[in-house]
Amino acid sequence: MDKKSIADPKGRSRPRVKIEDVAREANVSPATVSRVLNHPGIVRPELRDKVMRFITDLSYTPDSAARALKSGRMRTIGAIVPTLGLGIFAESVEALQNRLSESGYTLFIANSQYDQRRELQEMQSLIERGIDGIVLVGGSHGRELRTLVEQTGVPVITTYVSKAGGGIPAIGIDNERATREMTEFLLGLGHVRFGAIANILPSNDRSRARLDGIQRALSEAGIRLQPTQVIRADHSLAQGRKALRQLLTDHPATTAVICTTDTLAIGAMTEARKMGLSVPRAVSITGFDDVELAAQVDPPLTTISIPAAEIGRGAADYLISAIAGRPVPKSVLLPYRLVVRSSTTSPPKADRLPKRPR
Amino acid sequence: MDKKSIADPKGRSRPRVKIEDVAREANVSPATVSRVLNHPGIVRPELRDKVMRFITDLSYTPDSAARALKSGRMRTIGAIVPTLGLGIFAESVEALQNRLSESGYTLFIANSQYDQRRELQEMQSLIERGIDGIVLVGGSHGRELRTLVEQTGVPVITTYVSKAGGGIPAIGIDNERATREMTEFLLGLGHVRFGAIANILPSNDRSRARLDGIQRALSEAGIRLQPTQVIRADHSLAQGRKALRQLLTDHPATTAVICTTDTLAIGAMTEARKMGLSVPRAVSITGFDDVELAAQVDPPLTTISIPAAEIGRGAADYLISAIAGRPVPKSVLLPYRLVVRSSTTSPPKADRLPKRPR
DNA sequence: CGAGCCTCTGAAATCGTTTTCAGGATTATC
DNA sequence: GATAATCCTGAAAACGATTTCAGAGGCTCG
Structure with missing residues (x-):
């Protein structure tokens, strides 16, 4: 059971470097190393630099599982889209991703294939993995999903619609x-x-x-x-x-x-x-x-x-605020635009009837 | 510090349900609950059902951070695709996802927008979060990415190509x-x-x-x-x-x-x-x-x-084997198919009027 | 009818961090 | 020069699950 060890090409295995190793090398306590990483301000600059050197030397990366376990934050947002094959979703997702990474979040994407059962499953997966917020598409979701949202209290927003059932906030068009x-x-x-x-x-x-x-x-x-x-x-x-x-x-x-x-x-x-x-x-x-x-x-x-990119950005902003505990709007209505091109014209004369009043 | 607690709409907050809560309600030890979840075979059926009932009643979901911390397995695969807007990737990803979920894995998707820097970033994100394996697209990746792969030892496979640089195995076509x-x-x-x-x-x-x-x-x-x-x-x-x-x-x-x-x-x-x-x-x-x-x-x-679905399935199988430590092929070459439709025909005769097709 | 075996369950240690709590060192104040 | 105030740092307690190690019953078999 060499769980956290890494089999290198030659077959030997080398244990993961832990905070404790860094601490020992640098001749400080694990607590100090942790502080250097999380609250650099409160540690004496001189010592901080020394510890930093050892961190990079040993190429130490904190174990996110342990970190998440203790701190309860995963810094990760999930999006569940009906399908990946549609350019229209892709555009939103890209905007979402950009905005999130500006704030230090990572986006994980799952797809439900237009299947509510699947959506619920993915949602559970996401929640189990400690996701901090979730983006959905559309306003119709299974009852189970809604109760899951309520029970866990994970911030959720749904997109592309102007209002959603079950009190889930929405951002999109009418x-x-x-x-x-x-x-x-x-x-x-x-x-x-x-x-x-x-x-x-x-x-x-x-x-x-x-x-x-x-x-x-x-x-x-x-x-x-x-x-x-x-x-x-x-x-x-x-x-x-x-x-x-x-x-x-x-x-x-x-x-x-x-x-x-x-x-x-x-x-x-x-x-x-x-x-x-x-x-x-x-x-x-x-x-x-x-x-x-x-x-x-x-x-x-x-x-x-449809303002796809704005929807993505808006969803990101919403979740970031919600996670930080800041007040958030119930829902956001964005403008659409009727784009008239050449696939439409007046009907052929034979069929044309006197125009009706609108 | 109400970290793992949940602020409900009314402002109160209720703590997350833990394995211990289930154990108490069901009148068993946490160990038994854990066993019911992870090795159902070794617990008496009657008791197992009882515990199961309490699990669903309390809608308990194990904390993946804690689980990952202890067991060192995240049961999660990541895929980094250049873009989501292309149907061709979507098909592979769906097949990948299906095959993975059959084996109890969850798929997380990230997109790199055809940008190697972005790809590396997403890769780091994935690895830090303890991902068990990674699917890439294409054979050209930054040097940094390759050394990252080597250092961490995460199983990686690249798709859509027949061979990749840096010793990364590949599945795809020529x-x-x-x-x-x-x-x-x-x-x-x-x-x-x-x-x-x-x-x-x-x-x-x-x-x-x-x-x-x-x-x-x-x-x-x-x-x-x-x-x-x-x-x-x-x-x-x-x-x-x-x-x-x-x-x-x-x-x-x-x-x-x-x-x-x-x-x-x-x-x-x-x-x-x-x-x-x-x-x-x-x-x-x-x-x-x-x-x-x-x-x-x-x-x-x-x-x-292109056999997109097969590529997805193959990548899934590869990673599952690699994670389990089973032997895996260096790379897999799949057949493509030349599909002749109507956008091609013989060239027009040089100085004559083109002959009419059909 | 008792010894031994098997099956199943519980107590407790452990995973790698973060963070509280308290104490030692240093400086400021009188 | 003594006391108080201020910083920093280290020891140790979580976080929530998994799993080893033993022990308690229930059986079989002699």
Whole structure:
């Protein structure tokens, strides 16, 4: 049981250097070495330098397990994202990481694969490892997770949404209002025959809210979406294609398709072209997220731009304050932006009806 | 000093539940509770169940710091990836995570943003926190990182490449051979005027190897690429577009463009179309990675498919074995696959109108 | 029916730090 | 020159789990 020893290339093993070793060499007590490391101010400069020399000479690094055990702080934040494959999350995470490392924290990332069970599991893992704060995505989380949060008291913030259940604070945008605005924009262009493609999953309240926004705006305009005009899909290009095909098969007269995600929208555009329909002349298609690809695709996609980096930074600031015991806001609402590009235009004349009052 | 206590919303604070609390409630000793958790086999089933009930009732979770301190094992693996925004890494990471959690390990992910300094920093963070093993991407890492690995003796494996410097074991594909094969494929179609778009960064030896493969194959065919026929770009769609425009401005006669990445290739295709050039009739374009988008784009992209999931699983298996002290291979070479889709075809006959495909 | 064996449980030592507490040395004050 | 005040430093007690070492029962077997 040479636990903390290190097998070197030659097979021998050399024990980890401890604070006590440094103390012995420097002819001081372990307490002093610890003080040099943690409160350099209170130790006589001359002695401090001497100890420092021995620390570097022996290349001593404190055992973080022991340190965490005693001090109760891990200086680590965890983030649980639904998937790593989406550029949109990546941007937030990078901003989060940058801001955290400025404050001496390290970020650990886990992914839940859009699975609440998995999310809970990762959360437990993180908490067990003594994480100081946690960043989540979206507002719908299992009851168990919420009670876990309450019981342990770990600071948690959820992102990309404007409010979350269970009293968890949130930083993000108003998804519903965003799609409502998008829908109103399309109504303003004169569209009346709509379709929607949404990636509905129990754990994805963002898409849920986005879909609600669409339906709300339409019903205010006196339009009701039939069940077959709302296609549920997984979050992938292929599903976007399939969804569009089905939608246009059932409702060939559709002139505007609102997707809850750029990925779905881009898939839909590809399929529309394959079906011989020009975008936007025959169908207008919109997305949500404004991923890099959205501007590069042909035609460039009309979509909603999310302040991903700000969300990440904001989450970092929130957690740092919360950990330090400073007062924190209940939630932060950030602005989104409707980005009009070329995937949308007025409906073909034949289909155009007298404009309705908004 | 209420370190391990938790301030609840009302301001009171309640201490963390410890193994001793469980023991008291269940009327057994802490030792027994520990055994129930770590070696369930050696405790009488009846008693074990009883203790288990109290554990869940009190929702006790062992303090990992204390556990790690005593046992010297953290049961945690770290992965440092260059960026989270790429689907291709995400796939490996997910496979890695799945395989690890089967064995009771948790995966922490850090990202280096293609920056060696950052990578080293994250590595130190991970090691200080007592990580049991580390997964890297690519074979080029700073000297400091390599000595850190040697000194600490943490098991490390690098991925996506067939061999790495500094004696670090690797699991991945032969990048050079893959692009060589791709180039030979294009030569076989009759192309002679080539261009290459590569995302060259000091820390990215994969692209380096891929570019080498292209040049090797061409020079074997007696073709030499001029410096202006090799465009260096960052890894983004926009850069792919810019690169293609520049390439075709300098060398309008180019009939085949080999990109070291699907993202670049897709950007290039978009730009080609914008320039009024049909792909593949006027120019053939190829990518590398076979991301989801590659098959969905129009025309579908000819590219190299990488066994991303297998790489992840393999890395997990390697580390688990290495940690357990079992013998491990020096490196693992996995097969890639040349996927021919519709973005490539024979070059247009020199002075004739291009024949119509399909 | 008693000795011996096996199985299971508990007491206590231990992991490497941090931090409180108290005391020794040094300086300031009268 | 003695006493008080001020610094620093060291000894020792945690922190929360794991694990060794023994010992208490319950069985089997002679």
